[in-house]
Amino acid sequence: MKLKNTQALTSFRYGWLLKRVFPYIKPVLGRVILGFLIAIPVGLLDGVVSFSLKPYMDYVVGKQNLILWGFEIQYSVIAIAMPFAIIGFAVFQGVLRYINSYLTDWTSFKITNSVKCDLFARLMYMDTSFFDENNSGIVINRYLNDPDIASRGIVDQIKTIIISVFGALSLIVVMVYSSWKLALVGVVVLTIAFVPVFLIRKKIKSVSNKNIVIAGDILTTMNEAYSGNRVISAYNLQDRQIKLFNEGIDKSFNVSISLTKRVGWMSPLMYLIASFGIAFVLFYGTKLIYSGHMTPGSFASFVTSLLLLYKPVKTLGNTMSSIQNIFVSLGRVFELFDYTPLITDKKNAIKYVCLDNCIEFDNVNFSYSNENPVLKNINLKVQKGETLAIVGNSGGGKSTLVNLIPRFYDVTSGAIKFDDTDLRNFKISELRSSISFVFQDNFLFTGTIKENILLGNPNASDSELYDVIRASHLEEVIQTLPDGLDTMLGERGLTLSGGQRQRVAIARAMIKNAPLVILDEATSALDNESEAVVQKALDNLMKNKTVLVIAHRLSTIKNADRIAVVNNGEIVEIGTHNELISIEDGQYKHLYEMQFREKEEVIS
Numbered sequence: 117m118k119l120k121n122t123q124a125l126t127s128f129r130y131g132w133l134l135k136r137v138f139p140y141i142k143p144v145l146g147r148v149i150l151g152f153l154i155a156i157p158v159g160l161l162d163g164v165v166s167f168s169l170k171p172y173m174d175y176v177v178g179k180q181n182l183i184l185w186g187f188e189i190q191y192s193v194i195a196i197a198m199p200f201a202i203i204g205f206a207v208f209q210g211v212l213r214y215i216n217s218y219l220t221d222w223t224s225f226k227i228t229n230s231v232k233c234d235l236f237a238r239l240m241y242m243d244t245s246f247f248d249e250n251n252s253g254i255v256i257n258r259y260l261n262d263p264d265i266a267s268r269g270i271v272d273q274i275k276t277i278i279i280s281v282f283g284a285l286s287l288i289v290v291m292v293y294s295s296w297k298l299a300l301v302g303v304v305v306l307t308i309a310f311v312p313v314f315l316i317r318k319k320i321k322s323v324s325n326k327n328i329v330i331a332g333d334i335l336t337t338m339n340e341a342y343s344g345n346r347v348i349s350a351y352n353l354q355d356r357q358i359k360l361f362n363e364g365i366d367k368s369f370n371v372s373i374s375l376t377k378r379v380g381w382m383s384p385l386m387y388l389i390a391s392f393g394i395a396f397v398l399f400y401g402t403k404l405i406y407s408g409h410m411t412p413g414s415f416a417s418f419v420t421s422l423l424l425l426y427k428p429v430k431t432l433g434n435t436m437s438s439i440q441n442i443f444v445s446l447g448r449v450f451e452l453f454d455y456t457p458l459i460t461d462k463k464n465a466i467k468y469v470c471l472d473n474c475i476e477f478d479n480v481n482f483s484y485s486n487e488n489p490v491l492k493n494i495n496l497k498v499q500k501g502e503t504l505a506i507v508g509n510s511g512g513g514k515s516t517l518v519n520l521i522p523r524f525y526d527v528t529s530g531a532i533k534f535d536d537t538d539l540r541n542f543k544i545s546e547l548r549s550s551i552s553f554v555f556q557d558n559f560l561f562t563g564t565i566k567e568n569i570l571l572g573n574p575n576a577s578d579s580e581l582y583d584v585i586r587a588s589h590l591e592e593v594i595q596t597l598p599d600g601l602d603t604m605l606g607e608r609g610l611t612l613s614g615g616q617r618q619r620v621a622i623a624r625a626m627i628k629n630a631p632l633v634i635l636d637e638a639t640s641a642l643d644n645e646s647e648a649v650v651q652k653a654l655d656n657l658m659k660n661k662t663v664l665v666i667a668h669r670l671s672t673i674k675n676a677d678r679i680a681v682v683n684n685g686e687i688v689e690i691g692t693h694n695e696l697i698s699i700e701d702g703q704y705k706h707l708y709e710m711q712f713r714e715k716e717e718v719i720s
Contacts, residue, residue, distance in 0.1 A: 140227045140231055152278055154212050159286065246455075270446070465543045477495060568605065572626070
């Protein structure tokens with residue numbers, strides 16, 4: 117699945133999306149409901165100030181005493197009490213707002229973190245082709261930013277809607293109490309003012325999707341600037357990277373401003389519609405006062421309520437726009453959840469035990485796309501305990517061949533069998549547990565050297581750890597480091613040299629002690645001195661194991677039990693070194709004479 121091409125088709129299926137996100141809300145549902153309940157009085161208290169204007173204008177300004185439930189209250193008492201009452205209500209509302217905000221943030225962070233953790237767990241089990249198709253920027257953006265927008269925003273925006281709705285209701289009640297005729301006019305006008313919000317939903321979805329792609333590209337450029345800093349400096353590519361970054365920023369600006377141009381008219385239009393309503397209310401209200409159907413206090417209370425009502429209605433409009441953004445993000449989040457990796461366990465996958473006889477490639481074909489076959493009709497048997505060296509031209513399919521064994525990819529047709537059992541029938545985790553890998557560029561994690569080695573077997577004893585350190589020729593390296601095994605490695609282990617990183621990777625593979633070893637150009641990036649040391653470590657790793665090695669070092673190839681020559685996706689020759697070198701015009705002989713003899717002369 118190419119994340120750049122996804123369209124969040126479910127963004128308007130609000131009920132379906134809420135049902136999908138509910139399992140993440142359920143564990144904190146009590147606090148969510150409490151927050152929503154507190155939001156109700158927070159909204160309702162918005163009408164207090166406007167309601168208080170009626171008695172203040174009618175009694176205090178008009179210097180009339182209030183008769184309430186048979187008791188007469190002096191207007192001077194009302195004048196003193198009213199300001200303190202308003203302050204008291206404001207303090208009470210402020211306390212409720214604080215509690216509500218705390219509950220909202222607490223529940224939002226919990227929901228967001230749960231979604232992020234589950235998404236990351238899904239990401240860890242994505243197949244290799246997923247990472248081939250999607251750049252790092254868009255993956256980071258989709259798996260971190262979308263859950264933030266979707267999960268954290270949904271509780272907050274629903275809370276805002278509740279406050280706005282109940283705030284509007286309290287103000288409408290005050291308006292109806294003051295004059296139901298004017299209230300009818302005000303509500304109708306403000307409802308019309310709210311209509312434009314529904315007209316921009318699709319545009320928001322479109323811009324959201326475009327922005328997520330652009331943001332991913334910007335993140336990729338940033339990642340490349342970090343990871344490729346040496347290449348950038350060596351080739352003076354700074355201006356190129358700056359240009360790429362600026363282009364991404366410009367694209368993001370243009371997409372965002374296009375939305376502003378299309379929806380920026382919404383607020384002015386809402387103001388204009390509301391102004392017609394306010395103008396009519398002023399005109400008709402004045403007439404009601406003069407005719408004695410309405411008191412000045414009622415009119416002041418009504419106008420204040422009408423003006424205050426515009427705020428929650430406007431907030432509701434902005435909130436609805438934000439809600440649409442949230443649903444777009446929710447749609448993208450659940451696209452990730454619904455994506456099924458291409459490489460998964462079969463329903464009734466069997467337990468992998470061990471290799472008894474051989475690994476067999478039975479008429480294997482493979483292509484990354486339907487148009488370009490990478491491997492064609494591969495038929496090959498690797499016996500238990502055998503070391504098979506794989507050589508051939510660059511891009512001929514050597515790495516792809518060995519990558520099919522741990523199911524980084526699945527064959528397009530044919531089968532790979534372990535003792536006559538198709539490896540697709542095994543549980544993936546158990547299959548991979550039986551294989552040790554050493555790649556050309558081994559990834560080391562941030563942490564200590566000891567932690568990186570023990571990733572191969574976290575339960576290994578100290579004696580096992582020190583055995584593999586000696587066998588991988590890592591002892592001398594550790595002795596030169598001030599913190600020894602507890603030396604912290606930088607990102608990707610770049611604080612070590614290439615040869616040192618390879619020896620850590622070999623130690624990690626050794627401590628795993630898997631019966632099958634795959635070496636993919638494990639020494640090709642090293643200088644001669646480092647290569648010689650690493651090769652000794654590899655020789656120790658390969659003892660008493662079944663080994664497939666993509667090799668370029670002469671001694672490894674000559675000492676292998678057999679050599680398979682892979683060119684253009686086919687096995688063109690297979691045999692021992694002596695057998696292959698004796699074939700006139702053979703491809704191995706040609707490769708040996710062009711490449712390996714030169715290495716042999718250097719070594720000698």
